[in-house]
Amino acid sequence: VPITLGVFLNSYYDVKFSVLGMAFATLGVLVTSLYQVWVGAKQHELQVNSMQLLYYQAPMSSAMLLFIIPFFEPVFGEGGIFGPWTLSAVIMVLLSGVIAFMVNLSIYWIIGNTSPVTYNMFGHFKFCITLLGGCLLFKDPLSVNQGLGILCTLLGILAYTHFKLSEQESSKTKLVQRP
Numbered sequence: 170v171p172i173t174l175g176v177f178l179n180s181y182y183d184v185k186f187s188v189l190g191m192a193f194a195t196l197g198v199l200v201t202s203l204y205q206v207w208v209g210a211k212q213h214e215l216q217v218n219s220m221q222l223l224y225y226q227a228p229m230s231s232a233m234l235l236f237i238i239p240f241f242e243p244v245f246g247e248g249g250i251f252g253p254w255t256l257s258a259v260i261m262v263l264l265s266g267v268i269a270f271m272v273n274l275s276i277y278w279i280i281g282n283t284s285p286v287t288y289n290m291f292g293h294f295k296f297c298i299t300l301l302g303g304c305l306l307f308k309d310p311l312s313v314n315q316g317l318g319i320l321c322t323l324l325g326i327l328a329y330t331h332f333k334l335s336e337q338e339s340s341k342t343k344l345v346q347r348p
Contacts, residue, residue: 171325172293178318179300205276205285212281219277227273287333290326297322 212222243249279288297319303309 171321171328172290173325175318175320175322175325176293176296178321179296179315181314202285202289205280205288208277209280209285212277219274219281222277222281223270223273227270286329290329293322294326297326 208222211217212219215222217225238244238250244251246252276288279291300309300311300315300319304311
């Protein structure tokens, strides 16, 4: 509840808030949640580690994108997939691919070793750090309500971490007490 309230405060009092943006964000959260639960379920169902699951999932995702890309991106000509590319553009695309691979690997590793909820806690923490970093480094404006939202989110993350660690401690002591 505190995390949801904190994220809502940050989003609602953002300078660029719009109802359409909030609808897309909600849709994104639903799709991402489904994906994260699916990743965790498949890792446990197939008894594979994060690298193995990514090894099988990435080619399938790439193949599906081949059919979708022509509807959203130009295929030939200036700026097209088969158009002229500068060396810097090729390097940026390759760098983007490496970063995407590392992000997916970290998603699979965190979910495989913890849970989708814990991965979301990392995501919310990253969101708060990004907002604070933008305020401190780039002097982005941060309203009082957004500051309260960040504080509320961080308190929720701390509470989740405390309860999760307490749960792990109690399960360890139960295992130790068994004869």
